[in-house]
Amino acid sequence: MSTHLSEEILHAYLDGDLAWEARQRVREHVRTCGVCRRRLEDLRRAEYALRQIPTFTVPANFTAQVMQRIRTASTPPWRQRSFVWAAHGLVLVGGLLLALAVAESVPFSALAEQGFSLLTLDPTFLIDPLLLLDAMAGVFAHAVDGLMQVGETVVPLGMGLLALGSFLEMVHWLSTMASEPSSKEPLTEVRPWA
Amino acid sequence: MLSHVLSYPVAAAKGPVERVSDEELARRSRQGNNDAYAVLVERYQRSVVNLVYRLVGDWQTALDLSQDIFLHVYQSLDRYDPERPFKPWLYRVATNLVYDHLRRQQRRYRILDTVEVTPEVADEHLTNPEELALQGDIRRAVEEVIAALPPHYRAVVVLRYLEDMSYREIAAALDIPLGTVKTHIHRARELMRAELAAKGWMP
Numbered sequence: 001m002s003t004h005l006s007e008e009i010l011h012a013y014l015d016g017d018l019a020w021e022a023r024q025r026v027r028e029h030v031r032t033c034g035v036c037r038r039r040l041e042d043l044r045r046a047e048y049a050l051r052q053i054p055t056f057t058v059p060a061n062f063t064a065q066v067m068q069r070i071r072t073a074s075t076p077p078w079r080q081r082s083f084v085w086a087a088h089g090l091v092l093v094g095g096l097l098l099a100l101a102v103a104e105s106v107p108f109s110a111l112a113e114q115g116f117s118l119l120t121l122d123p124t125f126l127i128d129p130l131l132l133l134d135a136m137a138g139v140f141a142h143a144v145d146g147l148m149q150v151g152e153t154v155v156p157l158g159m160g161l162l163a164l165g166s167f168l169e170m171v172h173w174l175s176t177m178a179s180e181p182s183s184k185e186p187l188t189e190v191r192p193w194a
Numbered sequence: 195m196l197s198h199v200l201s202y203p204v205a206a207a208k209g210p211v212e213r214v215s216d217e218e219l220a221r222r223s224r225q226g227n228n229d230a231y232a233v234l235v236e237r238y239q240r241s242v243v244n245l246v247y248r249l250v251g252d253w254q255t256a257l258d259l260s261q262d263i264f265l266h267v268y269q270s271l272d273r274y275d276p277e278r279p280f281k282p283w284l285y286r287v288a289t290n291l292v293y294d295h296l297r298r299q300q301r302r303y304r305i306l307d308t309v310e311v312t313p314e315v316a317d318e319h320l321t322n323p324e325e326l327a328l329q330g331d332i333r334r335a336v337e338e339v340i341a342a343l344p345p346h347y348r349a350v351v352v353l354r355y356l357e358d359m360s361y362r363e364i365a366a367a368l369d370i371p372l373g374t375v376k377t378h379i380h381r382a383r384e385l386m387r388a389e390l391a392a393k394g395w396m397p
Contacts, residue, residue: 053248056244
């Protein structure tokens with residue numbers, strides 16, 4: 001018989017899928033059949049080449065980054081740093097707006113006048129320092145009034161932001177009281193290899 | 195940037211660290227031991243990232259996606275049965291996430307199955323220049339062959355030839371029939387043979 005080995009048989013041989021007898025038959029066949037021996041060798045070479053897939057090194061901080069992501073994912077939103085900063089920001093802006101709103105109001109044009117006379121150091125100020133103080137107070141009042149012109153939304157806005165910010169601060173504070181500290185721990189511990 | 199080195203001493207006493215099994219580490223991670231999980235990440239990061247890289251074709255994407263994978267694995271630990279082998283389960287989660295990613299990419303950009311593999315510096319363990327050159331050629335050739343395969347084929351090939359997994363383990367990992375695994379391998383061999391012949395490396 002001069003039939004050649006099928007591709008299936010050759011693959012199965014390389015896979016180690018053949019029973020002992022079938023394996024022997026293949027070995028016998030390739031001993032005498034040059035064609036099939038070549039085909040088998042070609043497939044073997046292909047196997048060898050497939051094992052040459054290049055692999056690359058992962059950056060050293062990969063594990064640390066994964067563990068950090070795990071920590072962040074397991075930290076509830078009100079314990080995270082961004083939450084705290086948002087709360088601080090709201091309190092600050094809200095408080096500032098309210099502070100400005102309670103100051104007295106003066107029109108802008110008078111502000112410009114008084115400011116100018118301050119800058120040019122009108123000699124009358126040297127005679128009477130009280131006038132200087134008065135002028136400075138006037139400048140500040142003019143500035144506030146300018147802001148007040150923006151609208152009566154300042155007061156409720158300021159109060160709203162302050163209230164919201166305070167609420168967030170309280171939520172965060174309560175959560176730190178309730179559970180053990182977790183997110184402030186150092187990221188990883190450096191331990192000597194045993 | 196400091197590189198943080200973690201080790202997991204099995205016993206509190208001084209002495210060599212015995213090798214803890216993956217399954218045991220996974221079990222401890224399930225119970226909330228993050229250090230045990232860090233060891234698992236150290237063990238498998240190279241395998242996972244390189245597998246993902248071969249599937250998506252871009253190194254940075256592979257790194258990002260692998261981080262997602264390890265996070266997802268951590269969060270899925272309660273669904274892992276420590277009686278069963280860890281490695282196929284890990285690869286199952288990993289490949290599913292990669293396929294999801296590829297599907298999303300396809301919807302958005304209509305990318306073909308074949309990917310452009312971005313060249314990177316490979317680890318060299320060779321000595322003389324000719325060997326280096328030939329190895330380089332073969333490596334490029336195999337990269338091209340793999341990149342030209344559909345994603346499902348690529349996963350089988352990488353798990354077989356990079357991770358040395360048995361056909362049975364691959365079938366379990368990818369949730370495909372054993373016969374399909376074999377067919378994919380055979381096809382890869384034939385493609386590789388054709389590529390080598392085309393390049394004139396068959397004496």
